[in-house]
Amino acid sequence: MSAAEQEATKALESLSFEELSLLNERKEALKKDHAAYVESHPEIKTLLSGFMSALLLEKPQDVVAFAADHFSAFQPPHAELPPIVIAGPSGVGKGTLINLLLEKFPSTFGFSVSHTTRGPREGEVDGVAYHFTQKEQVLKEIEAGLFLEHAEVHGNVYGTSKRAVQDVQQKGKICILDIDIQGVQQVKASGIRAKFLFIAPPSMDELEKRLRGRATETEDKIQLRVKNAAGELAYGQQPGVFDAILVNKVVDDSFRELTDTLKQWYPTVELK
Known part of the structure; x- marks a missing residue:
């Protein structure tokens, strides 16, 4: 027994029965108080x-x-720079508009690089377009609470890690998230302060035309994406779900409209 432990033992032995009883009652009260606090904060x-x-x-x-x-990673985002969550059907042109923002205003916007278990398409670079990874690894990290949102889309897992968003914010930039509808719902449920933008096609026929024009999908996948797009449009056009809806007819016109919207959302930020 150490000297400190010996002193503590002597101190306890010197206490009266009443003092020991009060000490035990105090310890029990503290235990109950701590337990109640933990219970009230799951x-x-x-x-x-x-x-x-x-x-x-x-x-x-x-x-x-x-x-x-x-x-x-749990620090709240900068009060003046809430991230932008951009969603819309596959093939609607989200990537094109996001790339224009990053190209024309590199000091203002940064892209959160998502994780995915799908294979890279031609020209996609790991760590730039996506973090291409194995499904087992992503699921482990999701279970560990390292992701802000995740979803399984067309058989592949996509997700945005908390670290990816924080990395952009720490550079003083507005973080852009390109995610699907399931991801939007998860971000909303997380309570994170963000701006939500939905990109819609001029029509379903035009959307299918764009998907075919990519020449990266089989006929079955094209039909699946068109089918899913109907549900995504129904959700995206519900009042109050998104802060703004942009119909992407002509890219140049859509980009001007997007820039005007961002100036309204971030009036104190110079786009540069």
Whole structure:
């Protein structure tokens, strides 16, 4: 027994029965108080469980540094720079408009690179277009609470990690998220302050024409995407779901409309 433990034992032995009873009652009261607090804040267990899952998944040598990095992802976004969530049917032209924003205003906007389990298309670079990864790995990280949103679309898993969004925000830029409808619903449920933009096609016929023009899909996949687009349009056009709806007829006109919308959303930010 150490000297400190010996001193503590002597101190306890010197207490009267009444003092010991009061001490035990105080300890029990504190235990109940702590238990009630944890019970009223279920997010505590979620946060700690997510951290432990991530810790055991990564097994870092520097646990303290890993913990600091893990919990920093829960910091709220900059008050003046909420991220932009852009959604719309496959083939509607989201990627084209996003690329124009990044090209013309590189100091203002940054793209959150999503993870996906699908294979890369011609010209897509890992870490630029997507983080191409294995399904098993993504599911482990989702379970560990490392993702803001995720969804399975056309048989493949897509997701946005919290780190991807934070990396953009730490550079003082407005983060752009290109996600599907399931992802939009998850971001809304997360409570994160964001702007939501829906990109719609001029018509279903035009959407199918654009999908065929990509020449990257089989006939079955084209029909599946067209079928899914009907549900996505129905959701996107519900009042109050999105902050703005942009019909992408002609790219140049749509980009001007998009720029005008962003100036209204971020009046204190110079687009550059």
